[in-house]
Amino acid sequence: MEKYYITTAIDYVNAKPHVGHAYEKIAADVLARFYRLLGRKVFFVTGLDEHGSKIEKAAKQAGIEPQKFCDQMAEEFKSAWHSLDISYDYFIRTTEKRHYKASQEVFSRLQAKGDIYKSSYTGLYCEGCEDFVRERDLDENGNCPAHKTKPKEVSEENYFFKLTKYKADIKKWLLDNPNALRPESRFKQVLNQLDDPELGDFSVTRSRASLNWGVPVPGDDNQVIYVWLDALTNYITAVGFPDDTKTMDQYWPADLHLIGKDITKFHAIYWPAMLISADLALPKQVYGHGFITVEGQKISKSLGNVIDPMALAAEYSPDAVRFALLSCTPFDQDGDFSKEELIRKVNADLANNLGNLLNRTLTLVQKNCNGTVPNVSLDKDWTDQLGTLRANFATHMSRLEFAKALEVTFLMVDSTNKYINDKKPWALFKEGKQADGEAVLYTSLEVLRLVTVLLYPFIPNIAEGIWSQLGFEKTIAEIIKAQDSIGSHDTLFDTIKTGQLTKLTGPVFKRIEEPVLSS
Numbered sequence: 001m002e003k004y005y006i007t008t009a010i011d012y013v014n015a016k017p018h019v020g021h022a023y024e025k026i027a028a029d030v031l032a033r034f035y036r037l038l039g040r041k042v043f044f045v046t047g048l049d050e051h052g053s054k055i056e057k058a059a060k061q062a063g064i065e066p067q068k069f070c071d072q073m074a075e076e077f078k079s080a081w082h083s084l085d086i087s088y089d090y091f092i093r094t095t096e097k098r099h100y101k102a103s104q105e106v107f108s109r110l111q112a113k114g115d116i117y118k119s120s121y122t123g124l125y126c127e128g129c130e131d132f133v134r135e136r137d138l139d140e141n142g143n144c145p146a147h148k149t150k151p152k153e154v155s156e157e158n159y160f161f162k163l164t165k166y167k168a169d170i171k172k173w174l175l176d177n178p179n180a181l182r183p184e185s186r187f188k189q190v191l192n193q194l195d196d197p198e199l200g201d202f203s204v205t206r207s208r209a210s211l212n213w214g215v216p217v218p219g220d221d222n223q224v225i226y227v228w229l230d231a232l233t234n235y236i237t238a239v240g241f242p243d244d245t246k247t248m249d250q251y252w253p254a255d256l257h258l259i260g261k262d263i264t265k266f267h268a269i270y271w272p273a274m275l276i277s278a279d280l281a282l283p284k285q286v287y288g289h290g291f292i293t294v295e296g297q298k299i300s301k302s303l304g305n306v307i308d309p310m311a312l313a314a315e316y317s318p319d320a321v322r323f324a325l326l327s328c329t330p331f332d333q334d335g336d337f338s339k340e341e342l343i344r345k346v347n348a349d350l351a352n353n354l355g356n357l358l359n360r361t362l363t364l365v366q367k368n369c370n371g372t373v374p375n376v377s378l379d380k381d382w383t384d385q386l387g388t389l390r391a392n393f394a395t396h397m398s399r400l401e402f403a404k405a406l407e408v409t410f411l412m413v414d415s416t417n418k419y420i421n422d423k424k425p426w427a428l429f430k431e432g433k434q435a436d437g438e439a440v441l442y443t444s445l446e447v448l449r450l451v452t453v454l455l456y457p458f459i460p461n462i463a464e465g466i467w468s469q470l471g472f473e474k475t476i477a478e479i480i481k482a483q484d485s486i487g488s489h490d491t492l493f494d495t496i497k498t499g500q501l502t503k504l505t506g507p508v509f510k511r512i513e514e515p516v517l518s519s
């Protein structure tokens with residue numbers, strides 16, 4: 001069975017998750033579920049980045065030990081992801097013992113290669129970025145443009161990694177494998193960064209005097225490993241590095257590192273350079289997605305517009321949140337999220353378009369076919385249309401074009417509703433044209449069957465509801481699980497069976513009532 005190893009960025013634990021974090025985890029979950037549908041052996045990892053200065057500081061402000069602080073926050077993140085049905089296979093935390101070992105092993109390998117040297121350094125450090133920033137990149141107030149905070153001047157002796165030694169290799173890797181970094185805009189940006197002579201060696205440690213909360217540098221008690229070296233290593237810790245070589249061989253290299261655009265440099269330059277130095281294979285793809293804004297504003301604590309994803313899921317259901325977030329904007333671009341738009345979108349597509357097709361089809365099947373799937377074979381035109389839908393959907397998914405994958409699916413739902421309007425099966429039955437009426441209903445059932453499977457990654461609960469009303473005895477999740485042992489992909493994509501007893505049990509998704517706006 002072909003594997004699919006997918007990772008997300010590991011979130012900093014200094015603050016609770018917001019919809020921007022949820023957006024990325026949902027996207028990764030959609031891909032994980034999609035590749036499970038296709039029969040691949042998926043390993044989906046998400047988790048937390050628990051070291052570094054801002055976490056040390058947040059713990060101090062909360063008046064608790066960093067470890068205890070991280071333990072509490074880890075529960076917050078896990079509950080948020082559970083409330084959104086994020087089906088991760090492993091939740092990694094960088095404070096795990098084995099992760100200390102993995103980070104130290106990476107450091108030692110770079111050292112053994114001769115790629116680490118000690119040097120003193122003076123620079124401006126932004127805690128938000130956990131990175132050094134250049135004076136000329138600051139805004140007019142001298143603040144980091146991303147975090148709106150003043151970077152600290154830092155002067156210390158650190159260990160450095162010889163990034164410059166690998167810049168040409170990284171460039172060649174990207175040019176030879178344009179798919180290794182997507183979307184296109186991020187690819188171009190990174191090639192420009194690689195051509196910038198100022199992109200030089202970077203510090204891979206911090207002195208204990210400035211940061212205590214981190215992984216100790218092997219053989220030097222006065223230094224801790226830089227949080228980005230530590231954090232990036234999570235991707236191999238999760239698959240057993242360095243001790244469990246069997247798991248490592250099975251899953252590494254990762255098929256996809258899904259991350260936000262702001263941390264592309266770390267994933268497409270620093271991480272591959274470290275991997276080459278450590279004699280490890282490079283990831284197949286890094287994808288830097290766009291950012292979610294809330295009602296036109298950047299999400300930030302100070303603006304007070306941080307939407308708690310768990311509260312959102314409780315209010316509107318996990319499927320509504322998942323669906324609204326992934327359809328609100330092309331994944332490679334920034335896009336805006338609002339509750340009004342969520343309500344509009346899920347009412348239009350899920351309650352009206354899809355809900356209507358299911359309801360009218362099953363009502364007619366109940367009335368005219370004793371509730372069972374009629375004995376008809378799909379005509380060539382519809383067979384082709386469904387084949388095209390499945391192929392287009394897969395292409396969009398392979399390019400992480402979630403909004404487009406949803407769009408082509410809902411166009412099919414829409415055109416099937418129109419087809420029913422045109423054919424008027426209720427009239428056909430009335431006129432005694434039983435076979436013609438059955439052909440229309442069978443077509444609609446087949447559309448519903450395929451559309452439900454395709455939508456399952458996005459809206460798993462609604463999809464299971466439709467699936468059961470279509471009369472399937474095993475749930476989609478159960479069928480995927482059974483596939484695991486037989487290694488077959490196709491059960492879910494078989495046509496719906498004649499004689500299968502459908503069960504109309506009411507709407508799978510209720511319209512959300514629009515809030516009355518008080519002015």
Ligand code: ME8
Pocket residue numbers: 008009010011012013019020021023024049231232234258259260261262263290291292293299
């Ligand atoms: O960067 N919209 O953690 P983080 C979309 N620990 N995505 C967003 C977003 C928004 N408004 N805000 C943040 C870190 N993200 C590091 C990662 S990986 C080895 C270490 C995304 O908590 C962001 O781009 O600041 C990143 O991919 C993820 O959320 C975690 O951000």
Ligand code: MG
Pocket residue numbers: 128
């Ligand atoms: Mg960030």
